[in-house]
Amino acid sequence: MGDIGLTHVALSVRDLDTSADFYERFAGMQVVHRREGVLWISDKTRPFVIVLMESDQISPFGPNGHLGIACESRETVDRLCEQAQEEQREVHGPQDYGPPVGYWAIIRDPDGHSVEFSHGQDVGLAVESAR
Numbered sequence: 001m002g003d004i005g006l007t008h009v010a011l012s013v014r015d016l017d018t019s020a021d022f023y024e025r026f027a028g029m030q031v032v033h034r035r036e037g038v039l040w041i042s043d044k045t046r047p048f049v050i051v052l053m054e055s056d057q058i059s060p061f062g063p064n065g066h067l068g069i070a071c072e073s074r075e076t077v078d079r080l081c082e083q084a085q086e087e088q089r090e091v092h093g094p095q096d097y098g099p100p101v102g103y104w105a106i107i108r109d110p111d112g113h114s115v116e117f118s119h120g121q122d123v124g125l126a127v128e129s130a131r
Helices: 016-027 074-086 124-129
Strands: 008-013 030-035 038-042 048-055 066-070 089-095 105-108 114-119
Touching: 008 016, 008 038, 016 038, 016 048, 016 114, 048 074, 048 114, 066 074
Parallel strands: 008 048, 066 114
Antiparallel strands: 030 038, 038 048, 089 105, 105 114
């Protein structure tokens, strides 16, 4: 059987290698497919990729749009925020909103896309409960 359900999100980026480096260091993702002007990156935990497409025209997500990355601990969120600040990246948070939102921060990727790093959202639990 082929893929079923949500398989990817595509982002326009200025430089494939710069973006791949950001997602590898901050989100533990790896390149799983490469062709001219396109990379697929994945954390290899499910059949889902972020498609990075090289372009001169970048359109970051709207005011609340973001990619969400679950982290193993609050300390991981804190460490990523510190790393991003050292690299002079835009960082919002971390903040603790309690359940179901949890502890989270937004870090901008090299092209201005918002990436949320969180702990304690329990998305898997919500999806399983809804089945």
